[in-house]
Amino acid sequence: MSNSAGSTVIQWPESLYHTFHRKPGGGQESTHYCPGCGHGVLHKLIAEAMDDLGIRERTIFLSPVGCSVFGYYYFNCGNVQVAHGRAPAVGTGVKRALPHSIVISYQGDGDLAAIGTSNILHAANRGESITVFFVNNAIYGMTGGQMAPTTLEGQRTSTTPRGRVIEETGYPLRMSELLSTLHAPVYIERVALTDAKHIMAARRAVRKALKAQVDGKGFSMVEVLSPCPIGWKMEPSKAKEWVKEHLMPAFPLGVYKDVIAEREPRVRSAPELNVEGVEELFAAEPTVERTGEPTWEGIAERYREPQIKIAGFGGQGVLFLGSLLANVALRKNFHVTWLPAYGPESRGGTANCNVVISQDPVASPMVSKPTVLMALNGPSLERFEPHLLPGGVLVYNSTLISQPPSRKDVEVVAVPATAVADELGHTRVANLVMLGAFLGHTGMFTQAEVEVTMDQTLKQAAMMELNRQAVERGFGSVG
């Protein structure tokens, strides 16, 4: 066998197995395809192109569900058998993992144009560098002659026994036309396996499509109108005529897109382990040094083991306030949890989070009966004030909340947080003023402890002085 360019039709391509060892039972010299079927011809055209391009060893052939489900019996390369319609998605995974590979997605009309429509559309739209061979024979062959999305109007199949009715089942889908409207694909052509002339044109198209992938140009597809004598219940010679007389008018042959020459090759590299890169990347993450034993010594009994709810509107830095407080406690070796309100609850302009600080492991991060409420705006106060436990602490932003809290059974601390932040020139540090005020009032943690924690966990050094001032003003506001 020769692998050289210009192989003749007599030569058996190396890219096809000589004996089909994976085919069970007898007959390992012949394919499982029916007489007159187009698959065998197309297999040969693809294999010859693989030989001539010298890509056999790096080709990965994806066999679909349909008549070509056993493509791996025949193709002498890496083989992956895939779920119905999903070859372009699987091919995406293969090609991204192995950019040097040549991925062939071989699909029928039910596979590509019905169950897998979204996958082919999106793979094409992403410009995945794979080559698709789309065999259109206007019928489901493997499952026994049911209607395909490409079945012609009036065509009888086992699920259109009176002929395909357009009003009921829609029009034959023209995938080449459809996909050629996308920007990303570089080459889309429709060919037919009828006579020698058309088969030669198909041969050229197959090569061109694969060559485009070899050159890293992007997504290419060849749609192949192919006879299905058994499915159509015709003699093989009649089936070829039927392709010409019926399929070709409905699915005109031709090049629908060819921008190979104008596209630059896209170079991707294979994913690497890059351990140093990982270490470097994560070294930049903020860590805190846990020190000492957690203790509430010197803290009033009622402030210990707090269950904290912090609420405001989006943009007030409520979640950050919670995480900074949690980090301060974590540094002191307390057990802490932080939980945001997430999903739709976090939309619509409100935000809240829950912080639990304890000497013992925390059971639930969810705070439904807070001992501390920090309310940064009116709606938050309204919503969470009723849930605050008697004897709890209510710190509120008195700049934005004109109506003081009504509860008489809790400690109320008014902090003009937004006004103080505005004085510092940055409304958004009102959250840190609130934090300072809360800690100053309860004595839970010191200003120095907050500053050390900010040094350890905050990335923006430029903001540090402003943050420090805001915390300081908060502590000062409760004297």
Added chain:
Amino acid sequence: MAVELVKGNDALLRGAVLAGCRTFYGYPITPSSEIAESAASVLPTLGGTFVQSECEVAAIQMVYGAASAGERVMTASSSPGISLKQEGISYLVGSELPAVIIDIMRGGPGLGNIAPAQGDYFQMVKGGGHGDYRLIVLAPNSPQEMCDLAMLAFELADRYRNPAVVLSDGFTGQMMEAVEFPPPVSELPEKEWAVRATAETAGNLINSIRLDPEELEEHVINLFAKYARIEAVEARWEEVQTEDAELVLVGYGFVSRLLKAALGRVRSRGLRVGMLRPITLWPFPSQRLRELADTAKGFLVAELSTGQMVEDVRLAVDGRRPVAFHGRYGGAVPSVDELVAAIEKAYPEEGRSA
């Protein structure tokens, strides 16, 4: 000791990266989206791959492709998205492909809600896809375990050539807690069976079809021989004060944190209560539960579902002891008080007098 305050979802992705995963395919869905967002941020900077797929079905098939090529690959989703992935999961098993699938469970059925739930136990542990198979299922109960079990999932998936699942919930995914990260894995296992687009692997085939019934039966027999090996050595669980326990609490994931708090409460009142927390939901720690049934007089299972894992506890205990159940569902979460009351109710009379 330096620690980080990290969200469970972020800790999980970081664990995956530390385990050598450089490839993520997924579709956004609350409450798992942070995993995809972290992957989108981290993986490309490491030369890895992140693709936001057109749908969940495509995501799991991209995983199939990358796994075929020998990559350590993952996807993450939440309950309704996981339903869509089931076909692909079955194919992964059929083709014996390792991959890691994350399910951050939310309330169902249907679109349900985004609150934490545990209604996907059947779907993941019993197999939501078609055919005879098992998934390795790991159930973290903290951000630390989100990292640790994500790493373990990759290791087990590769070791056994089977998909492994990290089954978690909205709370564990969304909450921040202290995490200590281990060093990154510096070497990955060889996968001679993969298609690598090389001369050596050009004869390889990734395939789940076995047309001949005898051949498929043999394949399934081989799969289940492998599963027997996994069951023999890979079951993991945590035990709390079971030595003298009259009543053993059983709960996984988030619920186990609440059970532990309730346990502390009733212990201080003199009730001899212990807890077994399955860390692997499959293989299930059935053998250990059977042993505990020798000494304990009853079991109480709590879940964020109408009772799914409780069936496996009952199978393990095999009618020898009563197995009570306390469930909340639809995104509701039991309070510790509520669990204390359930424990009081389930506590065996004979134990009380002892």
